[in-house]
Amino acid sequence: SQKIEQNSEALNIQEGKTATLTCNYTNYSPAYLQWYRQDPGRGPVFLLLIRENEKEKRKERLKVTFDTTLKQSLFHITASQPADSATYLCALESRSTLGRLYFGRGTQLTVWP
Amino acid sequence: SQTIHQWPATLVQPVGSPLSLECTVEGTSNPNLYWYRQAAGRGLQLLFYSVGIGQISSEVPQNLSASRPQDRQFILSSKKLLLSDSGFYLCAWSLALTVRNTEAFFGQGTRLTVV
Numbered sequence: 336s337q338k339i340e341q342n343s344e345a346l347n348i349q350e351g352k353t354a355t356l357t358c359n360y361t362n363y364s365p366a367y368l369q370w371y372r373q374d375p376g377r378g379p380v381f382l383l384l385i386r387e388n389e390k391e392k393r394k395e396r397l398k399v400t401f402d403t404t405l406k407q408s409l410f411h412i413t414a415s416q417p418a419d420s421a422t423y424l425c426a427l428e429s430r431s432t433l434g435r436l437y438f439g440r441g442t443q444l445t446v447w448p
Numbered sequence: 449s450q451t452i453h454q455w456p457a458t459l460v461q462p463v464g465s466p467l468s469l470e471c472t473v474e475g476t477s478n479p480n481l482y483w484y485r486q487a488a489g490r491g492l493q494l495l496f497y498s499v500g501i502g503q504i505s506s507e508v509p510q511n512l513s514a515s516r517p518q519d520r521q522f523i524l525s526s527k528k529l530l531l532s533d534s535g536f537y538l539c540a541w542s543l544a545l546t547v548r549n550t551e552a553f554f555g556q557g558t559r560l561t562v563v
Contacts, residue, residue, distance in 0.1 A: 339491075367550060378538050378554030379492070424492065428550055434480050434499065434542070435507075436552050440491035 337362040339439040341425055347445045354412040356442045358425030361406065363437075365427040368401055368408050373422045373441065382423075383410075387430075415446045450475035454539045454555030461562055467512075467526040469558050471539030474520065479541040481522040482552065483514055486536040498522060534562045 338361040348354050358368070366387055371379035385392045385401045385408070392399045398411040412419050425439040454471045461467060473479055483495040494507045496514035504514050511530050515523045522539055539555040 369551060376557070376559070378540070378557050379552075381551040381553070384551055426492075426552075434550070435494060435497050435505075436482070436540075436542070436550070437494060438484075438492035 337437075339363070339425060339427060339437060341423075341439040341442045343442045344440070345443045345445070347447065348415055350416060350446055350448050352415055354415050354419070354444055354446070356410040356423050356425075356444070358408040358410070358439055359406060360427060363406075363427055364430045365403075366430045366433060367428045368399075369426045369428075369436070370397075370399055370408075370410050371424040371426060371438075373424055379424055379438075412444075415444075417446050417448055420445050450541075450553065452539065452541055452553055452555045454558060456558060457556065458559045459561070461529050461560065463531055463562055464528045467524070467529050467533070467560070469524040469537055469539075469560075471522045471524075471555055472520055473522075473541045476520070476541070476543070478519060479543065481516060482540040482542075483512075483522065483524050484538040484540065486538065486557075488535070492538065496522075496524070529562045531562050534560055536560075 340359045342357050369384045370382045373379040383399045385399050396413045400409045422441040422443045424441040426436050428436050451474045481498045484492040486492050497505045498516045501516050512526050537558045540552040542550050542552045
């Protein structure tokens with residue numbers, strides 16, 4: 336069966352450290368992989384998109400890597416701040432079902448001062 | 449700029465009652481439209497997907513239906529709600545397949561509690 340697994344439900348780190356979140360997928364051939372941020376009671380907000388032929392993408396303090404051999408994406412937040420505390424969702428769009436976006440359960444990140 | 453409106457923000461409905469949630473998008477044409485549900489402690493589950501007026505794809509069998517009567521309007525309905533329909537419902541849109549960037553833009557969500 337198809338799965339998108341974010342292997343940490345919760346991650347707690349100290350301010351200033353780098354947060355690393357993991358997304359693994361099974362039985363998908365993703366054309367794109369995306370990361371979203373979701374705050375409590377709100378809809379997810381897009382952060383970064385990486386394509387199947389890209390290894391790494393950066394945006395300010397955010398970095399995403401994509402390894403189609405390992406079937407894994409890593410999401411890094413450097414110099415983390417308490418304002419980065421939120422749930423981060425991994426989503427992918429498969430080549431066989433373009434336009435449909437499937438999400439993992441998310442990892443709740445807490446950055447403490 | 450594009451905006452997405454979803455209402456109501458919260459809803460409490462008795463079991464067996466009907467449901468209608470509405471979502472509208474402004475500032476874009478021919479968007480892909482989505483309905484997701486997020487149950488407590490679970491991820492976003494794709495319920496329905498639409499590429500155009502009257503074109504609806506259902507992802508999972510369920511007690512819900514969707515309609516797209518206009519290009520930028522997407523409606524989620526049920527004739528008789530079940531307790532298991534409780535959850536956080538999110539509408540989203542993205543650009544059509546011919547455009548490379550396919551990020552999704554979400555509404556603020558509707559918190560539905562079936563009692």
